[in-house]
Amino acid sequence: MTGVAERMPAIYVSHGAPLLADDPLWPAQLAAWSGELPTPTAILMISAHWEDAPLAIGATTRVPLIYDFYGFPDRYYRVTYPAPGAPELAQRVRTLLHATGTPAQDVPGRGLDHGAYVPLIEMYPDADIPVLQISMPTLDPRRLLDIGRTLAPLRDEGVLIVGSGFFTHNLRILNPAGHIHSALAEFDEWGREALGAQDIDVLLDFEHKAPSSRLAHPRSDHFAPLFITLGAGLDELDTQRSVIDGFWFGMAKRSVQIG
Helix, strand or coil, X not given: CCCCCCCCCEEEEECCCHHHHHCCCHHHHXXXXXXXXXXXXXXXXXXXXXXXXXXXXXXXXCCCCCCCCCCCCHHHHCCCCCCCCCHHHHHHHHHHHHHCCCCEEECCCCCCCHHHHHHHXXXXXXXXCCEEEEEECCCCHHHHHHHHHHHHHHHHHCEEEXXXXXXXXXXXHCXXXXXXXXXXXXXXXHHHHHHHCCCHHHHHCHHHHCCCHHHHCCCHHHCCHHHHHHHHCHHHHHHCEEXXXXXXXXXXXXXXXXX
């Protein structure tokens, strides 16, 4: 992990649901994105679907995936993603966290959840890059920003830091017909402008500053991973860009790259 490697961007990906694989457009967008990135030495994944405190470090060996959804056809529960574990990356994460006094725990049996493997299947289908997932120990944007800043040195070791969520996420107004609720479109546009302006303060206070924030995110778990990404890329926010935008089932799928 400490050898010479190309510096990686930090990214935030809207991960969709397991049936993302059947979308006519989104998988190709994710594949094209990864094709433009340097090849990572490892991937560090922070998903909206794992909250645990203190910060938890997941499996470093191959263990079964977590099918943390229900009501889907059987084929979605037969998906596999046998990426190698990343024990060296886990040790680097422990070291970096320890240096800032951030407590951590190991959960060695915890496999990748769908917020991790659904986008990775499209971006790195060969499953040949080591993957480590860690939990979000809080939904406090400022604390997550600090954690991202703590983990930022990994980028210089070739590690792709991925915050995985959904730019808007309200399952009560999910729309299979694709109708876009005006409030979600408004939140997405607000987020685009705030990111473009590099206005970290307003993003951190999104629950009070963003239009329709409670409708866009009744709970902030899917927006929260963005702050890990922002923290990891805080020194080069001027490079921020939305690689994917638009909507899926009425939800904003904006996905962001820094670096």
